[in-house]
Every structure is written in C-alpha cells, then in structure tokens.
Amino acid sequence: MKFLKLFTFLVLVLAQISCKQEQKNITQNKTNTLIKYAKGFDIQEIGKFKKLTIKTPYPNAEQALEYLIVPKNSTIPDSLKKFKIIETPIEKLVVTSTTHIPMLELLDSENTLVGFPNLKYISSPKTRARIEKNQLIELGNEENINTEILLDISPELLIGFSMSSNNKMFNTIEKAGIPVILNGDWLEETPLGRAEWVKFFALFFNKEKKAELIFNKIESSYNEAVEIAKKATSKPTVLSGVIFNDVWNLPAGESFMANFLKDANTDYLWANTKGRGSLSLSFESVYDKGQHAEFWIAPGHYNSLEQLQKANSHYSKFDAFASKNIFSFTTKTGVNGGALYYEMAPVQPDVVLKDIIKVTHPSLLKDYEPFYLQALH
Template identity: 45%
Template sequence: MSKKLLSTLLFITLTIFFLSNCAEKKKPLPVEQIETKIKIEHATGFTIEQNGSFTVIEVKSAWPGSETSFKYALIPKEKLATITLPNDAFDAIVAIPVERMVVTSTTHIPSLEELGVLGSVVGFPNMDLISSTVARKRIDSGLIKELGTNENINTEIALELNPEVVVGFGINGVNRAYETLKQSNIPIVYNGDWTESTPLGKAEWIKFFAPFFQKEAVADSIFKGIQESYNKTKLLAKKATQKPTVLTGGLYKDVWYVSGGESWMGQFLKDANAKFLWADTEVKGSIGLSLEAVLEKGQQAEFWFNPSLHTSYTELEEVNAHYRQFDAFLNKKVFSNAINKGTTGGLLFYELAPQRPDLVLKDLISILHPELLPDHKPRFYMPLN
C-alpha cells in the first residue's frame, strides 16, 4: 500500500471518528436527567414536575382515603406532534395552554380568577352555588353554561361545549358522567384541594391550575403573597394576652360534629391563639359527639363558631332548645360562616376561604382578640342575627 493511500485512509478514519463524537455530544439529554420538581411547601395532595418538554401533575389525594394516584401530562400545543407517550403512562393528556375548561367545584373559581383565566371556564354544575361577582357576570352573559350536578353532569351539554379538559371533583372515584366524557376523548383531571387539612395547604392548590395556562410564575407570586399575609397575621395573634375558649359545630339529627384538633378549622383556631376545647384530638376531620358530651365540655365556652348552617339565635333555639344552655348563646358570642352569601345563595366562605386563609384568620382574630385588629371588616365570619 502506498504512503499516499495510507495517509488518505487515516484521514478518512479520523474524520469519521471526529464527526461521530460531535454527533454524540449534540444528542439531547434523556428526559429523566432534566426533570425539575416545582416547589410545593404546604399541600400534600399533588406534585408537579417539568422536564423541558412537558409537565407532569400527580394527584395523590383526589378524595379522602384515596389509595389511587393520578398522573396527568400537560403538553404545549406546538409540541404535540413531536412527543409520543405510552398509552398507559398517564391518566390524561392535556394540550396547553387550555382555552376551554369545565370545572366542578366553587373552590376552583377563585384560583382561576386570580390567575386571570376565568374566561376559559365554559361550564359548571349547579351554577347558583357560585358567588364570585366576576363569574356571575359571565354566567348572566351566557358564557358559562349550566351542567346540572357534579354527580349527574349533563354530558350532552358538556360535549357541545367542547372543553379541552374537565377538572373533576370526586368523593369516591365513581362518576358515570366522567366515564362518558372520557370515552369522547375529553380529558378528566381530578382536583383534591378540599382534602388538605391545613389553611396554607388548601391555598397552595392555585399552583395546580397554573400549568394548564402556563402561569406558573404568576401562581407562585400569588401564593407567596397569601403565605406572607397569613404568617404575619399569625404572629400578630401571638401578641394577645388571653386565650378565649372556643366551641365549634352543631347538631345534625342527634349527633354534634365538632372540628378535630388537626382539622382545617382546628388549625385556624390554633393560629388565632384561641383555646379550642378539642385541640388535643388527633383528628383531621370532624368528631361526632352526643349533645351531653358537648355540654359537659363546652357549656362555658366563650365563643361558638359554625353552628351548622343556622344564621340566627331564634333559628338555633327553634331547632333545639338545649342550645340555650351554652354561655356563648346567652352572651351572644355565636358566629357563623354561612351568613355572607352570593346573589344566588352560594356561601362565600366555601368558595373563597380555601384560597384566602389569611382573610379567615383575620376574621377570627378580630372576633377573639378585637384589640389586635380594631378596624377589620369581617369577610366570612359574622355574628348571628
């Protein structure tokens, strides 16, 4: 072999080696190497991961006691044609940003309103429950359609609305309407904000909605503001020199349901620097008790919150004359979250309070420690009529 031919072959070999190395270096990183978890500080029911190509939301507590988690892939519309996912990897795949959405709980409304995307909502079951003035204007203009009830959504109307996603609310995972919509290729995504037991945990679910509209930075900013306001108010409560005793709940048939010590309300009362009489119970929900048991422990409580849905002392007395035995009743220290309603009867508390726990805490402090917030105007908790 001549030296010239040998040199040529060597040059070609080196060139191929060099080009192949360059090609290797230009290969994109595998998805698993560039995943980024979004910081979730207080909520325990969901996680968010971004990998540069799409976003994955996992809902771990769609309803109390749920042993099933759900994974949803959110893919930018411009990338849909270039990304292929295994059919069994996700419970739903949603193209983002979403422009047409159906939501099923009033707790979803404030988050969407704060994110500036309420205009995407095209349908809702039992619209009379909605209190938001902005949402009611859209309802009155025919921009949000009535879908019946969450347990029995009118699927015919829902299909006509052609939503890109339905954000579902479930108590056990059984909903025939959702199954019908799934069969029509409409993604169903569960939201479990109501299963959180802490005030800031519920509020952080605004971050759940953000990726559907590519508004992650906006949601993060909004939540930080709420968190700072809540923590500042909590510190203010510590300045109180006394801890008034508190009773909660009321009778439903023959059972009195009080808030558990680790419940949403229990946490509020702790942060408001009150002496909640059932604070030492390790219960995240409510506790069913007899009237006699509540009288024994709570008869002398200074304040009484959430007497079922009753809004006046006359109504309380008519329902059960034994209510008159409580000091809080006799001293007119009973407060309800069921008085402030929307124009069609929806309770503002159950819609807005989960997203604005700082306002709830201020209400409670203004009642329990009026000297700390003398100019506060209650938003949710009002004295009985």
C-alpha cells in the same frame, strides 16, 4: 478501518453517556417539587414539561393520578407517553365546584370557562356577569352532568371532584374524548395548602409565574396574621359545630378548621384529637367539655340565636350562647343565597384568619372589620 471502528465506538459511548446524563437530569428535576404547603397534589419539572400528580383525588385514595402537562403541538418522547397528556394553554374549560371560580378569576382566566353545573350557585359578580350574557352553559348538576350538552360545547378539559374512585359519569366523559382531572383541594388539611391549589389551575393556562406571585402574597398576609395572633395575652376557649341526626359534628384536631383556630392562637377544646375530618360526638360529651367555652365558632348554617335555639333548646345552656359569643361564616351570601365563604374563602385564608383573630382577640387588629365571620343575634 480501525479508525472507523474506533470513531463508531466513541460515538456510541458518548451517546450512552449523554442519554444517561439526560435521564439523570430528568430524575433530578422530578425531585424538585414546586409545591410548598399542599399535600394533595404536586408539580415537578421534566425538561420543558411538567408532571402533575394528584396525590389525594378523593377521600382515602390509595393511588395517585399522574398527568403530563405539555405545550400544544409538542413532540413527546416515548418514555413519557405513559402519562395522561394535557395540552396547554386550555382555551375551553369546564369546572364543577364554585370554589374553582375564584381561582380562575385570580389568574384572569375566567373567560376560558364555557360551562358549569348549577349556574345559580355562582356568586362571583364577575362570573355572574358572564352568565347574564349567556357566555356560560348550564350543565345540570355536578352529580349528573348533561353529557350531550357537554359534548356539544367540547371543552378541552373538565376539572371535577369525586368521593371515590368509582365515578361512572367521569368515566363516560373521558371515553367521549374529554380529559378529566380530579381536584382534591377540599381535602387539604391547612388553609395555605388549600390556597396553593391556585398553582394547579395555573398549569393549564401557562400562568405559573402569575400563580406564584398570587400565592406569595396570600402566604405573606396569612403569616403576618399568625404573628399578630401570637401577641395575644390569653388563649380563649373555643367550641365548634352543631348536632345533626342526634350526633354533634365538630372539627377533628388535625382538620382544616382546627388549624385556623390554632393559628389564631385560641384554645380549641378538641385540638388534641386525631383526624383531619370531623368528630361525631354525643351532646353530653360536648356539653361536658364545652359548656363554658368562651366562643362558639361555625355553628352550622344557623343565622340567628333564635334559629339555633328552635333547632335544639339545649344549645342555650352553653355559656357562649348566654354571652352571645356565637359566630358564623355563612351569614354573608351572594345574589342567589349561596354562602360567600364556601366559594371565596379558599383563596382568602388570610381574611378568614384575621376574622377569627378579630373576634377572639378584640384588642388586636383594631381597625379591622371581619368579612366572613359574623355574630349571631
């Protein structure tokens, strides 16, 4: 009898130790992030599962969104059922931004895409070929998706984006039984941070290793370009943005574009300002500081010097206008007129950086031809 009690006691003690050790391991795994540059999301391993945290699902978000990514038909412990569960691999997907398309194509997962709002805006030849074969369903527009058609095609997951926490359309879709995950890649501060969202998409197809290889290649190419830019013997001054509604909007000093200009070893004249978005300034203040800037990069959607001058005659007063050193990312378009830069550049930060380096430091990258950044004539 004493032996039985002792045996029972030892079993209970060992079970408690095992349980504590398992919880300890899970806690340790949680601290091992798989993300290097991106600030808006994180991936952590919890045993055989992965926890996806969307830290910044929309601007000024105060609360993160958490999901548990699990293989289909998994048994989920009660302690993890507090998370929203996403079963993988996803075979039927809907995304809502053209920037998501190249991510899917890099992962060879574009065939999982079954619907998209505003198909006409997609420029990718590979996905346009699927559209021509009626393999993608038109869902209306991203602000008012046709929920009847969406329910009819029954995707396993919808990846959306939002400007706030109050999105009635996505709430309705979730109530109908279709999981929704908000993608905040467009809020990233750095070029490599935005490109790293390929790892976010890889989670849903069990292609994490492939995504790691893809991103490592992008990272290596980008960092090589940064090192080339450091060889420049001068830092040309740069102006950016245009006037909209009587206000000049240009990148703030901690913004995505400001980081590109910094890595290209240029002197962006507003580099020391605070903020990750844009600055709203008067024409007078921009002119006072930027009239003698050597380069004017990203002048909105204008495609020629004539368009720029017709929009506002004061633009011609800048030195960069007189020297024809104004360069735009948006002149190269797809078959339906969509700017390739907005769709493809998020996964090609190395190409964008090389474009800027070639334009602002002509003696570097001698055999390189800019892809996105084109001079206005």
